[in-house]
Amino acid sequence: MSTLILLLATGLGLGGLYFLVASGLSLIYGLMGVLNFAHGSFLTLGAFVGLAAGNLVGAGTWGGLLLGLVVGALTGAAAATATELGLIRPLYDRHIEQVLVTVGLSLATVALFEGIWGPNPRNVTRPGWLASTTDVLGARVPNTAFLNVLAGAVVLGGIVAFLRYTRYGLIIRAGVENRAMVTALGIDVRRAFTLVFAVGGAAAGLGGVLATQSLNYVSPHMGASLLIFAFIVTVIGGMGSLTGAAVASVVVAVLQQLANFYLNNTGDLIVVLLLALVLLVRPSGLLGRPA
Amino acid sequence: MSGPNVLEVRGLSARIAGQEVVHDVSFEVPAAGVTAVLGRNGVGKTSTLRAVLGLVERSGEVLLDGVRVDGERTDRIVRRGVGYVPEDREVFAGLTVAENLRLAHRAGPGGTTAEHRALVDALFPDLATRAAQRAGTLSGGQQQMVSLARALLNDNRILLVDEPTKGLAPRIVGEVAEALAAAARTVPILLVEQNLQVVERLADRVVVIDAGRVVHTGPARDLLDDADLLQRLLGVHAETEAAR
Ligand SMILES: Nc1ncnc2c1ncn2[C@@H]1O[C@H](COP(=O)(O)OP(=O)(O)OP(=O)(O)O)[C@@H](O)[C@H]1O
Ligand SMILES: [Mg+2]
Numbered sequence: 001m002s003t004l005i006l007l008l009a010t011g012l013g014l015g016g017l018y019f020l021v022a023s024g025l026s027l028i029y030g031l032m033g034v035l036n037f038a039h040g041s042f043l044t045l046g047a048f049v050g051l052a053a054g055n056l057v058g059a060g061t062w063g064g065l066l067l068g069l070v071v072g073a074l075t076g077a078a079a080a081t082a083t084e085l086g087l088i089r090p091l092y093d094r095h096i097e098q099v100l101v102t103v104g105l106s107l108a109t110v111a112l113f114e115g116i117w118g119p120n121p122r123n124v125t126r127p128g129w130l131a132s133t134t135d136v137l138g139a140r141v142p143n144t145a146f147l148n149v150l151a152g153a154v155v156l157g158g159i160v161a162f163l164r165y166t167r168y169g170l171i172i173r174a175g176v177e178n179r180a181m182v183t184a185l186g187i188d189v190r191r192a193f194t195l196v197f198a199v200g201g202a203a204a205g206l207g208g209v210l211a212t213q214s215l216n217y218v219s220p221h222m223g224a225s226l227l228i229f230a231f232i233v234t235v236i237g238g239m240g241s242l243t244g245a246a247v248a249s250v251v252v253a254v255l256q257q258l259a260n261f262y263l264n265n266t267g268d269l270i271v272v273l274l275l276a277l278v279l280l281v282r283p284s285g286l287l288g289r290p291a
Numbered sequence: 292m293s294g295p296n297v298l299e300v301r302g303l304s305a306r307i308a309g310q311e312v313v314h315d316v317s318f319e320v321p322a323a324g325v326t327a328v329l330g331r332n333g334v335g336k337t338s339t340l341r342a343v344l345g346l347v348e349r350s351g352e353v354l355l356d357g358v359r360v361d362g363e364r365t366d367r368i369v370r371r372g373v374g375y376v377p378e379d380r381e382v383f384a385g386l387t388v389a390e391n392l393r394l395a396h397r398a399g400p401g402g403t404t405a406e407h408r409a410l411v412d413a414l415f416p417d418l419a420t421r422a423a424q425r426a427g428t429l430s431g432g433q434q435q436m437v438s439l440a441r442a443l444l445n446d447n448r449i450l451l452v453d454e455p456t457k458g459l460a461p462r463i464v465g466e467v468a469e470a471l472a473a474a475a476r477t478v479p480i481l482l483v484e485q486n487l488q489v490v491e492r493l494a495d496r497v498v499v500i501d502a503g504r505v506v507h508t509g510p511a512r513d514l515l516d517d518a519d520l521l522q523r524l525l526g527v528h529a530e531t532e533a534a535r
Contacts, residue, residue, distance in 0.1 A: 167393075174383045174394055180346055181381045185395050185441065186369035 002138035007261055009136060011254030013145025013214065016152030019249035020207030021230035023159060023242060024080075024200020030176040030240025031196050033095050034088065038102040039204055039230070040223030041109040042079045046072035046205025047218050048117055051124060054209075060125035068209050076205020077198045084197035089190060106224070113220035121219035124212045131216075144214040151210055155203050156246050163242070168195055176240055229256075232271060236278045238288020248286060296354075297322045297449045297479050298343070303351035303361075305335070305342035312338045314503040315351070320449060325475050327494035327511060328483045331526060335503040336483045337378050340451045344368055344375060356448060372401040374442030378453040378483070380434045384427025388418055388437055391426050395441035403444050410477075411440045414470045432463035439467070443474055450474065453483045468492055487527065491515050499524045 021043060028036050050072025054064035083105065091097045130147065133140040163169035171192045175182045182189045204223075211226060212218045233252050237244030255274060256267035263270065278285065298320040305313035313335045320326045328336050342349040345365045353361040353368075360368050369375065383391050392411075396403045412419060415436040421429065426437055435455055442450050455471065456464040468489050471480065475493065484490050490497070490511060497514050499507035507514065507524055514520055521527055 170386070170390055170394055174386060174390075177383050177385055178381060180365075181377065181383070182394070183365040184344060184346065184369060184375045184377065186366050186397050186445075187394070188364075188366045 003261070005137055005139035006141060007257045008254060009139065009141040009145050011257040012250060013142070013148040013253075014257065015250035015253035016145075016148035016150075017207055017211055017214065017226065018230055018233050018253055019152040019246055020155055020203045020210065021226050022233040022237070022245040022249055023155060024197075024203050025230055025234045026237065026240055026242055026245040027159070027172070027196045028200050029234065030242075031172055031179070032088075032098075032193050034098045034102070035231075036102050036197075036200075037099065037227070038083055038105040038109070039200065040225075040227030041106050041113075042076040042083075042201040042204040042223070043208035043211070043226060044113055044220060044223035045079050045109070045208070046076035046201075047208030047212050047222060048113065049075040050205065050209040051212060051218055060127055062127050065127055065130075065209075065213070069206055072205040072209035073202040074205070076208065077202040080197040080201020080204070081194060083201075084194045088197070089193070092190070106227075110220050110224065117218075117220060119220060121215075121217040121222075123217050126213050126216065130213050142214070144210075148210055148214060151206060152246075152249070155206070156242070159199065159203075159242060162199070168192060172196060229253075229271070232275050236275060236285055238285025241285065241287040244285055244287030295321055297356060298481065299352075299354040299357075300339075300343060301352040301354070303339065303342055303349060303353065305338045306348045307338060312503055313342055313349075316500070316503070316505050318498045318505055318508055320479055320481050321496070323479055324495035325471070325480045325482050325493045326496045326498060327490045328481065328498050328500060329485075329490065329514075329525060330500035334500045336500055337453055338503075339500065340375075340453055340481070340483060343451065344373065370397065370401070372446070372448030374445060374447040374450040374478075376438050376442050376450065376452040376455060378457065380431075380438040382426040382429070382434045382437045384425065386426055387423050388426055388429070389422040391437050392418070392440055392444060395444050397445050401446050401448070404446050407444050407446060410473070411443050414443070414473060415440055432459050432466070435459065435463075435467055436470075439470055439474075443470075447478055450478055450480045452480055454485060455482075456484065456486050456489055464489065487515065487521075 021039060025036060025039055028034055050068040053071035054068030057064040057067050087101045087105065088098050091101065130143050133142050163173055171182060171187055175189050175192055179189055208223065211222055215222065229252065233248045234245055236252060237248030252271055256271050259270040260267035296319040301317050303313060303316045304311055316339055328339065330336050338347060341347045343353050345363065345368055351361065352359060355371055360371060417433060418436055418440055426434060429437065439455065452471065455467050459467065464486065471493055474480065482493065494511040497509065497511045498505055501524065
């Protein structure tokens with residue numbers, strides 16, 4: 001029983017991390033039709049820069065972590081904005097080229113990060129509480145899981161509120177449905193593109209700093225490995241569906257944890273099988289609109 | 292004021308998926324009244340309107356109030372005062388009626404005014420009572436009201452309206468025509484319409500398109516009164532059309 005609780009709790013925490021990456025992927029794809037392979041780089045950059053900022057206040061302190069989270073989010077947002085304006089916008093509506101550019105950017109930035117910070121993972125110093133566990137009905141749940149769930153929930157709530165209550169949110173929701181008609185109402189939809197990239201980049205940067213706390217290291221490759229699962233989550237949830245991404249994040253992460261424990265470390269395999277199943281039975285994803 | 296024509300189209304061509312579907316089309320829209328675009332199915336009426344707005348690849352000149360706009364993005368052209376009511380309405384199905392209208396609000400000169408809101412409220416009282424309903428759950432006629440209201444909310448220089456009565460019940464066709472007649476008193480309209488009774492009621496002038504080219508322009512009356520011309524250009528018999 002306590003094992004099951006532990007697996008569920010760590011699965012939820014991992015799901016929170018997946019969602020921080022997948023939310024941006026899903027928004028960007030939904031509005032712009034672009035698969036953004038550079039999203040993992042926003043995460044990695046946010047992690048490195050965020051940690052560096054936090055270390056200025058004090059490694060392993062709450063103040064340092066808080067600053068790191070803010071700086072990580074801002075860094076992710078800035079990198080994403082620059083990417084959209086500099087590389088995506090000039091290729092307006094040329095989706096294949098846009099995707100290729102993001103692939104190139106992700107390869108180039110990983111090499112750049114290795115050059116700057118070295119290829120190997122580096123340990124991080126965490127606040128004491130985050131390095132320990134809490135007893136939940138006999139299960140010793142890592143405290144990072146609670147933080148990740150909280151962050152995922154806050155970001156989900158924040159994005160939902162943004163989409164529902166702001167004019168740009170309205171433009172984005174309309175644009176996901178019918179972009180040409182949004183421009184035919186006199187709205188420059190490209191600003192919404194930049195904004196969606198910025199919001200997605202912020203969530204990824206935040207996720208980057210949080211991931212270092214769960215993994216207990218930071219590495220130039222952490223973005224790429226999280227990105228793979230975030231893509232799977234996005235597809236399973238339904239490309240462009242935010243709630244779909246949230247549900248799929250939790251489903252995929254929990255399933256992964258359960259399979260790793262009960263089925264001999266087959267978590268990744270099970271997730272890919274789930275992906276194949278969803279693509280066969282419901283190609284538009286759990287909550288995606290049928291094409 | 293800016294001359295007699297609000298819109299001038301000169302040598303406009305449009306391509307869709309690499310294929311030219313509108314060839315070297317020229318016509319004018321005077322600054323008042325309704326100019327109807329007629330033609331059989333698939334001759335390029337919709338593509339002509341979309342080319343004016345820059346929604347499809349195009350070449351040629353488009354002048355709004357005497358100013359070339361053919362190099363501009365769609366949203367810029369629209370903000371210059373072009374209201375668009377597309378074929379098949381294109382309401383945002385997942386948004387509420389109120390959200391659809393809110394999205395259409397424009398600020399500044401040529402934008403939404405109290406008078407225009409009042410006109411929309413007067414023409415479409417249904418929309419106020421259905422403000423919170425998702426547009427996708429509205430009837431076709433109600434969706435057309437939303438689509439028209441989005442264009443009528445702003446102080447536009449011209450409206451481009453594409454087959455607003457398509458697929459609607461006769462009573463609703465009358466309501467839509469009524470609303471367009473009211474709108475036409477304040478803003479010139481370029482109207483694509485297949486229903487000749489609606490054309491007769493609203494249009495002052497006609498532009499007939501066939502196979503992507505303009506084949507006739509002139510007063511609406513002259514065309515509607517000429518059974519031979521109607522038959523030749525549109526393939527309709529005036530009697531059967533009137534009997535419908
Ligand atoms: N998305 C598209 N892909 C390929 N061809 C298209 C597309 N849209 C329009 N066409 C072609 O362009 C031509 C003109 O179409 P358009 O919709 O402008 O005609 P229309 O006069 O508005 O017709 P209707 O009266 O049926 O609305 C047609 O031959 C049509 O098949
Ligand atoms: Mg048409």
